[in-house]
Amino acid sequence: MTKEPNRQERKKAQTRGLIFETAMELFLKQGYDDTTVEQIVAKADVAKGTFFNHFPTKDAILSELGRQRVELAEVLLRKEFSVLSSAQEKIICLLEVFGQVNEENKEITELVLRHMFVQMFSDIEQEKQNQQQFILVIEGLVSEGQVQGEFVNNVEPRHVAEIIAGMYFFTLYQWVQGELENSLRQELLARTNIILRGIQARQKME
Structure with missing residues (x-):
């Protein structure tokens, strides 16, 4: 039987999903090369350290x-x-x-x-x-x-x-x-x- 994710795990998954979706939106809007990590975290309203906790690089x-x-x-x-x-x-x-x-x-x-x-x-x-x-x-x-x-x-x-x-x-x-x-x-x-x-x-x- 698959174990249900706890509240902390759900929150972590939601944050990762938010960063991912925000990044994809910016990539498609202004291009991958012209999108910075700073722009992603600003639009997603998360700390830069939070970004790197989920994704080591762009x-x-x-x-x-x-x-x-x-x-x-x-x-x-x-x-x-x-x-x-x-x-x-x-x-x-x-x-x-x-x-x-x-x-x-x-x-x-x-x-x-x-x-x-x-x-x-x-x-x-x-x-x-x-x-x-x-x-x-x-x-x-x-x-x-x-x-x-x-x-x-x-x-x-x-x-x-x-x-x-x-x-x-x-x-x-x-x-x-x-x-x-x-x-x-x-x-x-x-x-x-x-x-x-x-x-x-x-x-x-x-």
């Missing part, structure tokens, strides 16, 4: 947004996966759900994407966890597909997962730059299908 706010998006996608996927048996269908569903989450607010996606590319080779642990979790989910689904005979067994699931993840991030970049002819979801599905056809077991292709 970058950590965007990392938190990335984590929240992963959690949202996981909730949607649990619902969708419950009616799917094919690993290929689940991988396609995964990319479709992430496409949906991003399309719902393009400005935030662009903000996160720019931040992610800057931090991709950094030591920010949350950013690494967000990226690795995405890859691990795909890797697990490829392994599942191999066990079920959907995919060939002479490829490393990790390699396939990293290829799909690379395609996903590059497609996102093209989308925010306005370089795609179709919607984000359409492009993700079309490109994912090309990758998956390359690892389909022969009996599944016939």
